[in-house]
Amino acid sequence: MKITRVETVPVDRYLFVRVHTDAGITGLGESGTWGYLEASEKVVEKFAHYLIGEDPLRIEHHWNYLYRSSHFRGAAIMGALSAIDIALWDIAGKHFDVPVYQLLGGKTRDTCRVYYHVFGSTRDQLVNGCIEAKKLGFTAVGHLTPFLDEDREVPYFKTHAAKIGEAIDAVRQYREAVGDEVDLCVEIHRRLTPAEAVVLARGIEQYHPYFYEDPILPDNFDAMGLVAQHINIPIATGERLHTIYEFQMLLARGAVQYVRPDVCMCGGITGAKKIAALAEAHHVGVVPHNPLSPVSTAACVQIAACIPNFALQEYPIGEHVPPKSEMVRGALEHDGHGSLIVPDRPGIGIELMEDAAERHPYTMRWVGTRLNSDGSVMDQ
Ligand SMILES: [Mg+2]
Known part of the structure; x- marks a missing residue:
């Protein structure tokens, strides 16, 4: 089995990743980068260059390859890696016909x-x-x-x-x-x-x-x-x-x-x-x-x-x-x-509706936070 395509699907306020294989199995994952999903989507596109043609069942190896391929870290990268990892586990579960657990x-x-x-x-x-x-x-x-x-x-x-x-x-x-x-x-x-x-x-x-x-x-x-x-x-x-x-x-x-x-x-x-x-x-x-x-x-x-x-x-x-x-x-x-x-x-037991993105177009979360009465930034 080989990975043929890595697709990003922004829907409403969420970013989903679908990994396709030549066996007809697809895996679904989600990025948790929350306020910066646009950045995470770009990282997924970059990771796709490596993943296409690879065996989706070598999850630990791909995880290490992507994580250690450059010296940078952070939320955009880890959200992308997380979404791909979840999708690969979903593929593995479907391939072996068992839940991931x-x-x-x-x-x-x-x-x-x-x-x-x-x-x-x-x-x-x-x-x-x-x-x-x-x-x-x-x-x-x-x-x-x-x-x-x-x-x-x-x-x-x-x-x-x-x-x-x-x-x-x-x-x-x-x-x-x-x-x-x-x-x-x-x-x-x-x-x-x-x-x-x-x-x-x-x-x-x-x-x-x-x-x-x-x-x-x-x-x-x-x-x-x-x-x-x-x-x-x-x-x-x-x-x-x-x-x-x-x-x-x-x-x-x-x-x-x-x-x-x-x-x-x-x-x-x-x-x-x-x-x-x-x-x-x-x-x-x-x-x-x-x-x-x-x-x-x-x-x-x-x-x-x-x-x-x-x-x-x-x-x-x-x-x-x-x-x-x-x-x-x-x-x-x-x-x-x-x-x-x-x-x-x-797998993880859940599928994206085919028309999800059409029915609920992506909405960006803009930058914004609360201020104290003196104008300084607070956390809420
Ligand atoms: Mg909390």
Whole structure:
């Protein structure tokens, strides 16, 4: 079997990659480069020059060849490599007529517990989102901010006391709204300094959040380790990291209790499986990052299905309504009790609709962020 074509398919706000073979099997993957998918698409086109004519089943070799072919790294390259890797695993699964997890050691579980996204620009919307998720059968909610998902056009200012005090009170309300039947995955979106992160973590500890995600900018692993040493709730981080080397540095510092590899960014299924093994050696759980399409969810679940230290899967809203439902066939099903059912279809078990790009033309994400009231840049 040989690769005959590598096709990029931008749809809506997502970038898919389809790898074609002379055996008639195609594999599907997705790039997680989010705000810079145009750059990732160009890298895929460059990688295609190497891949055409190659055996698609030599996944580890192709991964190394592409990763080590030049000395550059970063999100555009790793998103492209991840998309190709997922597509090659999809081909391998279809070739051997088994789900990908079967090729990676077999099933470790039948269902994957998920956390459901809750958004809101007001406290009431966020509280109601938690209640709604519980009614739908979910046992964990995430993307759950104690600071509100406010309009980025509105300049930000709060005193330290109000910022921390209101955030602690928000988490209290989320807990009271759902009792202990729903876990709260508290997302800080890199908004705090290490000192603020310690103060807030101590304030919300009594409400037993499942994890405390990206309390500070994730670039300095020593700083994240410092926060971890001073708080009593687990830190989740890793969605921006590209390699096993970065995860190893994070783990070595005891800076993380739940790693968050993005299968469409960290080197695909090949990268995520290795990161999971590094985490396993530190007794750290895996919560795959997944803000993307149902293709990413399908790839994530192949990992969740074959590792021993899977903890929770991010599950974005709207997989079964347009536009997402009109992009793919075979999106995973929620079992009504807070989990996705591990599929038994070959490969990653999902296909792109032929008319997806036509029905939902690509929309670029433009550059934009929120400012503080003094005009300086903030993270939200
Ligand atoms: Mg996050």
